[in-house]
Amino acid sequence: MGSSTSKGVEVAQAAASAPVAATNAASGAKPKCKACCACPETKRARDQCMVERGEENCTELIEAHKKCMRDAGFNI
Numbered sequence: 640m641g642s643s644t645s646k647g648v649e650v651a652q653a654a655a656s657a658p659v660a661a662t663n664a665a666s667g668a669k670p671k672c673k674a675c676c677a678c679p680e681t682k683r684a685r686d687q688c689m690v691e692r693g694e695e696n697c698t699e700l701i702e703a704h705k706k707c708m709r710d711a712g713f714n715i
């Protein structure tokens with residue numbers, strides 16, 4: 640199980656550092672999917688981290704997921 644945590648963290652970090660084109664939030668458009676389906680990579684890494692290490696040890700992944708959600712057009 641230890642290797643899956645590392646993979647999830649790497650995926651979330653890559654998603655958080657990837658450049659983002661014009662966002663839906665900036666253009667005022669509605670999100671194209673439901674909140675539960677948006678940003679699956681960062682959501683998975685965040686959730687796994689919180690289960691294994693606790694919320695207080697996962698702030699970077701939590702913030703990366705929030706950023707991804709905002710970029711997808713959600714008001715978080």
